[in-house]
Amino acid sequence: xxxxxxxxxxxxxxxxxxxxxxxxxxxxxxxxxxxxxxxxxxxxxxxxxxxxxxxxxxxxxxxxxxxxxxxxxxxxxxxxxxxxxxxxxxxxxxxxxxxxxxxxxxxxxxxxxxxxxxxxxxxxxxxxxxxxxxxxxxxxxxxxxxxxxxxxxxxxxxxxxxxxxxxxxxxxxxxxxxxxxxxxxxxxxxxxxxxxxxxxxxxxxxxxxxxxxxxxxxxxxxxxxxxxxxxxxxxxxxxxxxxxxxxxxxxxxxxxxxxxxxxxxxxxxxxxxxxxxxxxxxxxxxxxxxxxxxxxxxxxxxxxxxxxx
Amino acid sequence: xxxxxxxxxxxxxxxxxxxxxxxxxxxxxxxxxxxxxxxxxxxxxxxxxxxxxxxxxxxxxxxxxxxxxxxxxxxxxxxxxxxxxxxxxxxxxxxxxxxxxxxxxxxxxxxxxxxxxxxxxxxxxxxxxxxxxxxxxxxxxxxxxxxxxxxxxxxxxxxxxxxxxxxxxxxxxxxxxxxxxxxxxxxxxxxxxxxxxxxxxxxxxxxxxxxxxxxxxxxxxxxxxxxxxxxxxxxxxxxxxxxxxxxxxxxxxxxxxxxxxxxxxxxxxxxxxxxxxxxxxxxxxxxxxxxxxxxxxxxxxxxxxxxxxxxxxxxxxxxxxxxxxxxxxxxxxxxxxxxxxxxxxxxxxxxxxxxxxxxxxxxxxxxxxxxxxxxxxxxxxxxxxxxxxxxxxxxxxxxxxxxxxxxxxxxxxxxxxxxxxxxxxxxxxxxxxxxxxxxxxxxxxxxxxxxxxxxxxxxxxxxxxxxxxxxxxxxxxxxxxxxxxxxxxxx
Numbered sequence: 192x193x194x195x196x197x198x199x200x201x202x203x204x205x206x207x208x209x210x211x212x213x214x215x216x217x218x219x220x221x222x223x224x225x226x227x228x229x230x231x232x233x234x235x236x237x238x239x240x241x242x243x244x245x246x247x248x249x250x251x252x253x254x255x256x257x258x259x260x261x262x263x264x265x266x267x268x269x270x271x272x273x274x275x276x277x278x279x280x281x282x283x284x285x286x287x288x289x290x291x292x293x294x295x296x297x298x299x300x301x302x303x304x305x306x307x308x309x310x311x312x313x314x315x316x317x318x319x320x321x322x323x324x325x326x327x328x329x330x331x332x333x334x335x336x337x338x339x340x341x342x343x344x345x346x347x348x349x350x351x352x353x354x355x356x357x358x359x360x361x362x363x364x365x366x367x368x369x370x371x372x373x374x375x376x377x378x379x380x381x382x383x384x385x386x387x388x389x390x391x392x393x394x395x396x397x398x399x400x401x402x403x404x405x406x407x408x409x410x411x412x413x414x415x416x417x418x419x420x421x422x423x424x425x426x427x428x429x430x431x432x433x434x435x436x437x438x439x440x441x442x443x444x445x446x447x448x449x450x451x452x453x454x455x456x457x458x459x460x461x462x463x464x465x466x467x468x469x470x471x472x473x474x475x476x477x478x479x480x481x482x483x484x485x486x487x488x489x490x491x492x493x494x495x496x497x498x499x500x
Numbered sequence: 501x502x503x504x505x506x507x508x509x510x511x512x513x514x515x516x517x518x519x520x521x522x523x524x525x526x527x528x529x530x531x532x533x534x535x536x537x538x539x540x541x542x543x544x545x546x547x548x549x550x551x552x553x554x555x556x557x558x559x560x561x562x563x564x565x566x567x568x569x570x571x572x573x574x575x576x577x578x579x580x581x582x583x584x585x586x587x588x589x590x591x592x593x594x595x596x597x598x599x600x601x602x603x604x605x606x607x608x609x610x611x612x613x614x615x616x617x618x619x620x621x622x623x624x625x626x627x628x629x630x631x632x633x634x635x636x637x638x639x640x641x642x643x644x645x646x647x648x649x650x651x652x653x654x655x656x657x658x659x660x661x662x663x664x665x666x667x668x669x670x671x672x673x674x675x676x677x678x679x680x681x682x683x684x685x686x687x688x689x690x691x692x693x694x695x696x697x698x699x700x701x702x703x704x705x706x707x708x709x710x711x712x713x714x715x716x717x718x719x720x721x722x723x724x725x726x727x728x729x730x731x732x733x734x735x736x737x738x739x740x741x742x743x744x745x746x747x748x749x750x751x752x753x754x755x756x757x758x759x760x761x762x763x764x765x766x767x768x769x770x771x772x773x774x775x776x777x778x779x780x781x782x783x784x785x786x787x788x789x790x791x792x793x794x795x796x797x798x799x800x801x802x803x804x805x806x807x808x809x810x811x812x813x814x815x816x817x818x819x820x821x822x823x824x825x826x827x828x829x830x831x832x833x834x835x836x837x838x839x840x841x842x843x844x845x846x847x848x849x850x851x852x853x854x855x856x857x858x859x860x861x862x863x864x865x866x867x868x869x870x871x872x873x874x875x876x877x878x879x880x881x882x883x884x885x886x887x888x889x890x891x892x893x894x895x896x897x898x899x900x901x902x903x904x905x906x907x908x909x910x911x912x913x914x915x916x917x918x919x920x921x922x923x924x925x926x927x928x929x930x931x932x933x934x935x936x937x938x939x940x941x942x943x944x945x946x947x948x949x950x951x952x953x954x955x956x957x958x959x960x961x962x963x964x965x966x967x968x969x970x971x972x973x974x975x976x977x978x979x980x981x982x983x984x985x986x987x988x989x990x991x
Binding site for chain 1: 558559562563564566567568569572573574575577578636637638639640641642677682685686689690693697701702706707708709710711712713714715717718722759762763766767770771773774775776777780783784847849850851852854855916920921922923927928931932934935
């Protein structure tokens with residue numbers, strides 16, 4: 192009994208199913224993703240990062256930042272509510288419908304309608320909330336399904352919604368990270384938009400975060416003697432980290448690029464594939480005078496804010 | 501030269517009943533290439549564990565070696581993983597595979613120079629890879645961080661070694677394939693496929709966004725589960741029946757294990773939390789749970805082979821290592837499946853838990869099966885005993901080092917994951933809370949470095965004393981020749 196060839200063929204078949212499922216299919220499905228519209232606007236998402244931030248991605252990669260920081264927001268669920276924005280022209284019908292929905296008297300419902308916008312049915316199932324929106328809309332009132340993503344990450348302020356494949360479309364490599372020794376960075380540009388904060392933090396983490404276990408990156412900076420006048424891009428360092436008098440700490444191009452990349456990290460645009468998107472769309476429609484929240488992956492300001500080399 | 505094997509008692513072999521080339525001849529035929537592969541692999545193991553130690557110390561004081569770019573944590577850590585996975589894991593695995601092919605096929609090593617040349621090329625690739633990572637040339641995907649040029653050289657090295665292994669397999673004299681060989685054949689041919697898939701996508705034809713990450717996860721899982729387990733299981737299936745003298749409990753159970761491993765072990769690896777279309781992580785989780793069947797059937801088969809008497813595994817040096825390896829894979833797999841099945845523990849995915857579990861899988865199971873194989877094979881290649889005292893020291897350092905290096909990471913990761921669920925706790929507090937566990941694991945890393953030093957010392961002294969004896973024999977033979985025929989020799 193010597194089945195080497197047969198085993199080989201059967202094994203080939205068995206293994207090729209795994210190759211087909213996890214190499215070929217993802218490359219067709221995820222690898223061919225296209226830009227999409229942000230909900231409630233015609234803005235394309237994501238935009239490619241500005242050039243300096245793209246160079247910063249290379250610095251992020253070269254220094255293995257991914258080994259301590261993740262770039263993915265995890266969402267545990269969503270809370271569904273109905274936002275009643277406008278009673279419409281047929282107020283009594285709307286009040287009657289509202290009273291039925293919230294199990295209250297019509298007088299109470301009329302009182303609610305006088306103080307719009309209001310949230311009702313907090314914590315309802317998605318189907319119930321959608322049915323309520325339909326019923327209220329039928330009476331001529333303006334009502335929207337309001338979805339708030341929940342989860343520890345979102346409560347901690349690391350993002351407004353979970354991250355989706357679209358968020359990473361133009362990054363190569365995508366460094367999602369597998370460990371949170373440091374905080375998640377998927378939306379660090381939203382939380383900490385100041386490029387100078389990042390530069391000081393990279394040079395001396397403890398100067399910005401008391402007791403931070405993050406290692407400093409002194410090799411991304413140059414410590415040099417002050418020539419005639421201090422450089423405009425010298426870091427403004429607090430006492431124990433400041434260089435000796437007559438010296439200054441200036442970021443290298445790598446440091447500036449890395450900070451520009453960090454500031455460009457924002458994955459909070461409302462999208463079809465993330466339920467929170469509906470909430471934003473509703474918000475945008477209610478206050479029509481306010482433009483839809485601009486949240487692109489590209490913040491052109493980063494390049495402009497960057498200290499000159 | 502007398503047969504080097506006269507000093508070593510041969511244990512009754514259950515699978516070597518037919519006539520063919522004798523074990524001592526096959527062992528002698530692979531001496532040079534295999535010694536090279538084993539010693540080079542051990543050097544990488546030692547280098548990798550030193551980098552692991554440096555990375556670990558950085559958690560005691562973040563300023564430690566912070567001035568040097570190439571010693572920043574984000575480069576030290578991938579260097580450690582790169583040297584362990586490719587320098588030791590794949591290299592020593594290939595050497596073990598080649599040896600098992602010669603033993604089970606009762607055939608001398610075919611074209612040994614190919615294995616030696618391949619070994620040189622492979623080590624050059626691993627070296628360039630480590631240098632590339634340290635100089636900041638990371639690919640950006642965990643577990644496959646080597647730059648493209650290093651990957652190309654490593655691939656060429658693998659093909660050379662693999663060609664030698666395939667030739668040896670093809671020339672086998674035994675009429676029946678032992679089940680361990682099935683696992684080895686799959687490992688032999690699967691590695692170039694997964695490695696080229698992932699490297700071509702990373703370096704030559706990158707697709708958009710997360711697709712390459714999916715393939716990198718798939719590769720990591722196929723290497724660390726399918727490939728490592730294939731070699732590890734082959735070692736278990738060969739050595740346990742051979743050294744206990746009991747026949748393998750069930751060939752059919754082993755074949756079942758084989759097909760389960762083949763069909764499902766390559767599915768896992770995609771984190772549940774990954775921002776991907778949900779069918780991918782879901783299918784991946786199913787694969788992870790199904791690997792439980794693989795481990796369970798393997799475990800039952802070993803239990804049957806030992807006829808329930810696990811004390812048999814304490815009877816031999818090699819078996820003592822295998823006993824710990826079996827414990828490690830049982831624990832690591834069970835922990836992984838439990839984490840996959842209980843929804844509330846999914847937050848463990850971005851914590852130290854996963855890292856600790858992976859180390860227990862790679863080192864605790866796979867590397868230990870390789871240590872077991874090396875301590876059996878190397879003395880037979882040389883016809884010399886390696887120091888049993890040093891083996892015992894290595895064993896104790898490994899067992900205590902593993903317990904201190906990996907288990908605290910899993911425990912710390914669980915604490916970290918549970919606390920991360922509570923958004924009222926400040927992140928910095930949670931992060932600093934894991935430091936105690938990390939400091940404990942530094943002690944474990946130190947013990948592992950010491951263990952690897954001892955292993956290297958043991959191998960190198962045995963090899964050196966063998967080659968010194970051979971040189972001395974050659975000199976005295978020449979001298980005897982000179983004395984016998986002084987005129988002829990001078991002419």
